[in-house]
Amino acid sequence: MTFSYTEDDADLGGLISARIELDRIYTHLRGDTVEYNDIVTNTATSFTDLISANIQSVASENESAWQDALMACVCAHGVIDQWISDVRWYRERIEEIRSNFTTAVTGLDNMTEYQQKEVMYTSQATQAYSELEERADECSDMLADGPTPATLRKLNEAGHVGNVAFAITGDYEYWPYDEESGEELGEMIANGEFGGDYEALHAAMVALAARAAEASQRGDELPEGELDFLEAVLAGTDDILLDLPDGFRGEPSDQQKNEIATFLGLSIVALSHESTGGGHDRLPDSVRNVAAGVQGGDGYFTGGPGRQNGGYDTWIEDAAGLMYLLDGATHPNGTPMELGSETSLKLTAAVSEVAGALPSEHNMYTTDITYTPDDEGNATLSSLLRVAAANEDANHALLTGSEEPNGRDAEEIFTDLYTFEWNDDGRAAAELTNWIADGETSHHPDEPDRSREALVGLMDIVTSESMQARLSSTGQEVEDSMTTIDKNGEEKTREFDWKDVSIGHLNPEIAGGFADIFESHVDVFASLDGMDGGNRIDDYPNSYEDGNVSLSMDSREAFAELIAGSEEAASRMFDSTVEYNETSLAEYMSAFNGAPDTDAAAQAGNLWSIVDTAVTNEADTRVQNHNGQVDEENKREQFILGLVNSYNPHPQASSAIGFLGGELLKEEHLKLTDTDGDHESLPRNTWVYERAQIHAIDGLAGRGEGYEDLIDPRMTPNNDSVSLNREDWFEFSEEERANREEEIGRSPSEDPLTDSWNSVRNREWPDDRSPEQRPDVSDTIDERGEAFDTPRTYVNDYVDTFSRYAAK
Template identity: 25%
Template sequence: MTEDVPLPLSEREAMVMAGEMDEYLNGGREPDERFHEIAAALSAVGAKAALLQTANQARIGQPYEMSRFAPRLSEEEIEFLRTFYGELDEMTPNGLVHLMPWLEGDEGPDWGSAERDAFAAGVADGLLTLSDEGVGGGQYLLPERVRDFANGLPVEDWRERGLLDSRAKGVRSLNWLADAEDFARLLQHSDPGLHGGTEFSANVTLSTGHHLGHNDLAITQDREDAIGSLLEVTTRNESANHAVLTGGIEHPAARVEDSRYASEHMPDFGENRDALAGLYSHDWRDDGEAVAGLTDWITEFAKGTPGQAQMAGDATVGLMETLAGEADDRPFHDTQHQSDTNYQLAVTEVNPEIAESLTGIYLTYLADLTLHAESSGYDTIESGPSSLLLHEPSDKALFIDDATKERFVQLLIADVDSADFVTSSIEALEIDIINAALDSPHPEALRNAGNTTGGMRTIIHDAMIHEFEDRTGTARKRRTKRPLGGRRGSTSGSP
């Protein structure tokens, strides 16, 4: 298959296939060769979309005037998906969000595991394809109940629909997370090389963070594993991750008028920072591996095309500013989890996989962090060559103000493994700076080298001192002493 060859699909074919699939789903017809043809047709559209997404990867970060010429699915292929999924959502008892519990339960069709897996894979791939603006789709084309889920709205009539598993009246965040578990069981069948649309992926990621951070909810391991697999799917889309980190996409509750968001039992869906705090502060049993997908792409993109490097730089600015917080408002440094010596753990201690991802970003931009900046951004260097040691004039670089640097580094210092990387990286950085100064033809280079290394040493030193003060109670009297660099203790408030 090639990405520029149209598939023989249409709205009419979608109606025919949906009608036939209804017979299979209600037990009136046993899965046969035609059943597998329908599942294969959905997978074929997904496979073509995956090829298009790969071909369009180099266009990420380009201006709209250029990216709008990227190859897409045909209008007939998109209309096929829209029609088929609209019909399928109506013919299944509880819609596509809750397809898998029904499909695998006693009331579902009497299929073997091979038929269920083939059908689920085709449905999952087609849904992600239909949601993707980059191939001609979009969230607005998805069935209404899927859009509601992505937008953070739990199913209202769960009792009437028999969706009683781990749901409760008035606990709407818990109920949405139950919906998320159901939907994750479908999307985990999707092709790992296929991603959903930017709006859809960002909305689901933000909704997950807001609901996780809303209440101290008891979440079973199976549910947490499912939500982690859902985040693995939504963070495949780097443009969506970029939008979450930079604020390019806010949660729909901040953009639309909908009375369903006004319930007292719903999150307030405030800033993206609140959603990120919910994701990072949760004590994940996988140590935050799935959530780390939100940032793992940055180190690769930083070395990619100019457009990708710009995306990575902008995302890093948003990430560092968000995580740094303010002097009196630092939810990422002070989570609700406590160590065995009664001080509040940072997100990097709660979830070491997040610490590893953030440390990778720190090391990627370490040379840029030596640059003096009054404000933050990813921009062109305007300094003259005599003041530069690790850069060239007109290079693009990350500019971060010193206060943000120090608070970001403190998060890394809080985790013992990351702290080792931070301290050793400074020693290697100093050698690079001194060597560059010795090779420089500019007489002031050695003085600049001293100022640069001294400035970085000060940032690391201040971060270590502030972390020590936070732990010993010098800055916060409620904490008791624990030596800096000690290992993560037990937590309270964990699900």
């Protein structure tokens, strides 16, 4: 056995002759004489610069065809150059391997060792030939594709076409970007030198930055020359980067200032993405310093009592400078472009650090740090967080615990972001998780799995016992007002501050985003997972496995309680719950086979139970946290009243039912007296009964044709609860009634539907007005009840389902 390799069959002489012939053709096209390599070294910057004066008029008449011919010639010339280089590389590589082999075996007497060397170096030769074949295929593909931007960029980076492709087309996709020209542009901007070659480089930068940023959003890789160019421009302007626009030197025009800021911002976006070939480490020092946060960055945290606030203010000033650049890095619809994952995570952590600068258990400098940004700083934090939150992959990594940016874990980050008093009501912070709601309807095959994994992570983070305590008692205050009726029947409005509110009350946009998640994953929240025989399983873990999410009852109730902090979000949660019940019933009825689907009914009831428990807990917590600022019962009823009146799941409900609901639950019907006078509290469970009643009314009056089978929850007036006794939901003939009375030892209901309407009509509403002052709604109730009289046979078919369609 001896060292062997495969010889290439390339004819270098023929290739060189073909290149010379292309030079000749190119010469004729230009109407000029050229030296060898003129194609590569030509410094022309426009089509007319390439064409000699004696044929310019002819060429201009059909410029497009002339350009096509020139580009084809340049492309073929470049590919031939590339193939010549590849063949020479292979031959030189074979000689290198042969030389190494000769050196390695010289003087070897051991045949086994000799053969091992033969195998090793022959393998290297084989590998080199395989690479030559790959290069040959690339050259063949480039010739087949013709002078595309991608082909010309490859040939330019290899040094085969120079500036000529741009000169022919005027298209900046063919510009020969490299580190050297990037350094030149960066130096010009930093020094305020806007003459000479600046305009050409400026235009090239504008074109590249936009194209590169768009490529980063698609996950496309950029040529190394373009990345080097962007990195060099950012590095060259780093000294003034975060001081713009005030930091501009020289006298750039307003248009130049705007374009510079935009292309620098787009460059940061493009260069931050690992997918383009960039990454966080390729960003300029100043940007990475901001992303490191106050305590992790240089020049911010100065230490010592009374001095830390200066560090936070300095960080916010730098963050504002960064946002000045990133403001121009947006999609056509105005939403921010995604930064790379690492950059996004670090900025999220940095914003949370500043938001949580008030003393907290996460901050080791609790005795001194009492920083709160002003309104402008608050807006800067919000804007920067909105940009950072645009990267859903980064958010997923944070939620699933795979990343701890700047040394901060997810609980620290979310605690500080959620308990901060945002001027935008938490809209930017909500973007960290809002995307979870969209995953279920995404057309991307990976999105549902990703959103479900994130849901489990979010639930683990925000519903743990320690986090629930922090998020339900933020230490913040919310301004509010309350209108009551005094003993003389006159309205009286006064303002007050809710104390130590929950995150949903403090930042309703966060609660609203959670409500969207609840709706999109409502099946998970209604599931009977974590239950055994009607009892919840202790320490049941949240999990995601094989496409299925399973959540504990405790975590579901805790999450729903965070939603209930916002009355608007809570009403949307009610909407989702009603819709889930209706859908479950519709599906059951369409597939009814005579045997009731008890699981479906139990899940509907389970969902009601979760929501009711959550609202009850939030109401109690809001009162307990408030420290007696306003009378307890007034605060409780004011919150519940607002919540119930905002509940309108069926906009098609008639004007009659709208009037009825308003009359039954309008503020004047509640015993909210002037605190200066005598106060008579409502029973603590009154609001539960009243809300259930309005659901019953809306259920009967608002659903319309096709839902005649849906009867309202059966109320038991004696204890203000819903009867779940199936017998109370049956309607019987006279003979059936007698049989049932004998069987159960009591008389069953004569007509549950009529009983329900009578219960509403005859309700003793809390009211201190005289009978003459009270509106008479009994006729309206009777009319609506008669309009939805349900045939008994239809009810009896589905009574097992209806009996469970309610929760206290």
